Amino acid sequence: MENKPSETLSDIRRLMERSSRFSLLSGYSLIAAGICGLAGVWQAHREVMQWRMHPGGEHLADRLILTGSLTLVAALALGYAFTWGKVRRQQVPLWDAVVRKVSIHFAIPLFTGGVFVVGMIYWGQYQFIATACLVFYGLALVNASHFTVRPIRMLGLMQLLLGFICLFTGYNLICLMLGFGIMNILAGWLIQVKKP
Amino acid sequence: MKNPIEKLNKVFESRIRLGVMSVLVVNEEMNFKDLRQLLEVTDGNLATHLNVLEENGFLRVHKGFIGRKTHTTYRITPEGERAFRSHLAALEHMIRKLE
Numbered sequence: 001m002e003n004k005p006s007e008t009l010s011d012i013r014r015l016m017e018r019s020s021r022f023s024l025l026s027g028y029s030l031i032a033a034g035i036c037g038l039a040g041v042w043q044a045h046r047e048v049m050q051w052r053m054h055p056g057g058e059h060l061a062d063r064l065i066l067t068g069s070l071t072l073v074a075a076l077a078l079g080y081a082f083t084w085g086k087v088r089r090q091q092v093p094l095w096d097a098v099v100r101k102v103s104i105h106f107a108i109p110l111f112t113g114g115v116f117v118v119g120m121i122y123w124g125q126y127q128f129i130a131t132a133c134l135v136f137y138g139l140a141l142v143n144a145s146h147f148t149v150r151p152i153r154m155l156g157l158m159q160l161l162l163g164f165i166c167l168f169t170g171y172n173l174i175c176l177m178l179g180f181g182i183m184n185i186l187a188g189w190l191i192q193v194k195k196p
Numbered sequence: 197m198k199n200p201i202e203k204l205n206k207v208f209e210s211r212i213r214l215g216v217m218s219v220l221v222v223n224e225e226m227n228f229k230d231l232r233q234l235l236e237v238t239d240g241n242l243a244t245h246l247n248v249l250e251e252n253g254f255l256r257v258h259k260g261f262i263g264r265k266t267h268t269t270y271r272i273t274p275e276g277e278r279a280f281r282s283h284l285a286a287l288e289h290m291i292r293k294l295e
Contacts, residue, residue, distance in 0.1 A: 005287040005294075008214065012284070015218040019226070019234050097223070097230035 022098045022148045026086040030155075030188030032078035037180030040071030045173055061126055068133075075180075098147060106144035109136055130172035134163035134179045151194075155187040203286035205279055207252050212237055212245045217280045220255060220272040227269045246270065254279060 017023070044067050051060040113136020117129055141156030159179050166175035208214045215235045219226055226234075232242050249255045254276030258269045272280075 005290045008211075009284070009287055009291070011211065012214065012218040015215050015234065016222045019219040020222040096233055097226060 019098065020147065022102045024083065024087050024090060025149050025191065026082040027188040027192030029079040029082040030184045030191065032082055033075040034181050034184030034188060036071055036075035036078060037184060038177065040067055041173055041177040041181060043067050065121060102144050102147045105147060106140050109140040109143055112136060128167065130176050131163050131167040134159050134166055134175060138163055149191055151187045151190045155183055158183050203282065205283045207248065208283045210245060212241065213249055216245060216249060217254065217276065220270060221277060221280055225269045225271045227267060
């Protein structure tokens with residue numbers, strides 16, 4: 001025998017884990033994305049208020065779309081940066097098999113949601129954009145959660161729930177604030193705290 | 197008394213071969229480069245061990261091309277999975293005996 005059986009077993013466990021789960025997702029990524037979300041919702045809220053006082057001004061929908069897009073770009077960039085930093089400190093390649101898997105599983109529902117939202121904007125149907133954002137983000141998270149850290153699944157399910165609430169109540173900004181802001185920050189905090 | 201080592205599979209005595217099986221049992225398929233990265237071994241070393249596993253019918257090799265570069269992927273066969281699981285069971289059995 002080359003090794004003790006217990007060592008061999010823990011070797012096997014480590015390899016299974018490392019090859020199938022991306023465990024290096026940084027909690028700060030989600031916290032940063034959540035803060036972007038909060039800032040975005042706050043800005044959108046200001047725009048709505050402004051428009052209510054002076055309804056004649058710029059087209060509200062265009063401003064909100066711009067705010068939303070900028071928020072998304074900032075959240076993705078910051079989220080990526082924190083995880084990238086963590087991966088680099090561990091000196092493992094960022095683009096290995098697991099990362100590819102996680103990215104693809106996350107990207108497919110998210111991209112579908114993006115197309116859907118662009119379609120709704122195209123047809124001038126703004127009513128369900130917030131719902132669609134929450135639902136597709138939720139699906140993307142649930143889909144990717146099989147290959148990464150635990151809290152992501154719960155985060156995805158919460159987004160779905162908020163999406164449904166948003167759909168039937170129409171409290172768009174509140175649901176977006178809770179979903180993209182608070183929930184992301186909570187999940188990020190959970191990931192950061194639970195790490196050994 | 198039965199010899200506890202008897203149930204351990206000789207093919208899995210090598211750490212690298214056992215490592216390959218561990219990775220393939222949880223991943224539908226894996227290419228050569230990713231396996232090499234995960235197991236931290238050299239090309240030649242990995243290739244030799246993969247050959248042994250293939251000869252034993254524990255994995256299936258798919259040779260393809262991406263452009264002009266070869267792109268070889270590996271999957272575990274049902275026999276491979278059975279052999280791996282019974283090897284694990286034997287290891288567990290041994291540990292329990294030691295305790």
